[in-house]
Amino acid sequence: MFDEMRGSEGTVRPAYAELSHWLGEVPPDVLDFRRREAEHFFRRIGITFAVYGDPEAQERLIPFDVIPRILAASEWQILHRGLEQRVKAINAYIKDVYGRREILRAGIVPEDLVFQNPVFRPEMNGQKVPHDIYVHVAGIDIVRVDAEDFYVLEDNARTPSGVSYMLENREIMLRLFPELFSRYRVAPVENYPDELLATLKSIAPPTASAEPTVVLLTPGVYNSAYYEHSFLADKLGVELVEGRDLVAKSDIIYMRTTEGFKRVDVIYRRVDDDFLDPLVFRPDSSLGVPGLMSAYQAGNVTLANAVGTGIADDKAVYSYMPDIVKFYLGEEPLLKNVPTWRCRESEHLSYVLDNIEDLVVKEVHGSGGYGMLIGPKADKNLLAAFRAKLKSDPKNFIAQPTLALSTCPTCVEEGIAPRHVDLRPFVLSGRDRIRIVPGGLTRVALKKGSLVVNSSQGGGTKDTWVLDG
């Protein structure tokens, strides 16, 4: 078991030395008091999320842990390069899938995995997007198992969320623990909104003016990530629009303002493909804009992320990522992939069925920790139920070994104890370059021994510190 503070041997690692001292000095009740202060702050500013299927808890706070997670500059260097490489490959792959399809013809990714995939969008075939960038905002989930190795757990290439927590967590830490910051040089993350805006402006359609109009499209106040949408719109200084605020006329998108219609050039959309345009996708969607796809295809408006990027972050496609990186960039992947059994292949399926109690089984299109089986934690009934599911619909599942995720000291009821963590850094791809703010969202599984960090399943968050130099 690798602990990010105490390593595998129990000796404090250099990046954590000061924190370890500090934790030894600070009285427990002070930590507890600060923790409650943080909770009060989060509730006041309304940073909540909704849990689907739980009417009692329509708005809940994500627990915030006051002990930061620290990455040394050298560790961040590895991550930074690996993330850049990964996202470049993802963009090249999506362009190829909707274009020349070389990777399919080379037999590296199977055709049916692409064409029979519900997230594949035939509307995007042969469609040009500005500067060949499809995934402008990616949230790559990273875990580690020892001092050297970082694994990618998931590539979120559709509408990844969580960046508001990265920003708010830092803000609250700066308020609550100024003395701790005086002992460390922590790289700032507060410039993320500026970097995001620069990215979004850089991909405006060629017909846009020098100062393109950017908007953020949200499904509305009842969406679980609504707080983040409004938070980001505010920091970006752009309008937060819902589908009904936009209208398409002659393949141009306008927003309804108090001064009449105003043209929109770039839409940072946090609405899924399915709901974007009822004329093309789900006809029952009231969240989208009728005619949006037509305007998009005419090149009069840019969507970030592009339509159809799900074809890259599908969990079955995930298993091909190392090959995808090699195919497009001719480089060895810097970040590892977790070994993955694709249940669509019969040999893999029988292995999974035989070893299910040691594996994590995930739905190919699942997210948020829903519909997932953790073999070692499951009872007989659950295992049997999953075996049946696997047999009836093998394509829908992948399986992975249970990784010994790293832990990080965390405030829990019995004091300070190690808990498993992951990391979601955010990668921005614009016309000019790729931007990655040093840091990300660290999620922590608050239950002892639990590996599930999702906020919908009782996970919390931590501030992530990347040390400067």
Next chain:
Amino acid sequence: MLSRTADNLYWLARYVERAEYLARILDTTYRLTALPLTYVGTSNEWESAVATAGCASAFFAANSEANEETVTEFLAFSTDNPSSIRNCFETARVNARSVRTALTIEMWDTINGAWLELQKWGNGPRSREEFARFLRWVQESSLRFDGSAYRTMLRNDAYWFSRLGVFIERADNTARILDVKYHLLLPADERVGGPLDYFQWAAILRSVSALTAYHWVYRENVKPWLVGDLLMLRDEMPRSLASCYENLVQNLDRLGSAYGRQGNAQRQARAVRARLQNSRIEEIFQTGLHEFIDDFVEDNNQLGTAIAQQYLM
């Protein structure tokens, strides 16, 4: 600015104003019912409270009798009455969440804080004392919201739209009180000056927090036509119809000049203001107070529609 944002700001302000008004009505009704019957007559004050709140038909669809319990529940805590104090805060907060970016931290804090506090009141207070505290709290929340808007908002269209909401709602509320109680103001009534009317008039003034103001303006005993004058025509009285329209015209003018365009809303507001400016209280009483108020409420609604058509959709 997005039309929807303007719409949310406008309604946010209206709902907060409405919650305060409901709290005032309830407060006043409690005071009246606390008086011996000979002072207030035999009329059912609770029924009158429902009428003043403008939801008599909805109330009697759900309740057979208007009494302390049913009216308090309906006006303050009901989840079925869309204009209960609880729902006003709920709706205000939904509106506020949709326009987080257009609000200052202080305004959001007030609305969100009020909403959180409201959860603590659960199904309502257990005693009259507690209820009195609740009503005070509602009024304080509204004052805090108004104050934080006044002190922290940029003076741009967002501010002007929220002000329009306040004054349209306030004008409607004042007119409604006068309408329900208009029979009390008719000077032809025999019992003018009797204790019954005195307390009723005082109650009207109190429900728009104008009792002290009345004495300062007129330095006289409470007289019905002066009450009418104060609440309709005196523009130094912040809840009077005249003052509301002074503010509506000003804020619409600011919008008009910022956007470089005037429209129906501006014309309608100026027309109503002119009518109020040219009216004398004696003439209003002669030609019929009820008719005058009826016309005003209609005009006020029309202005609401004109604002919506011009800016909010």
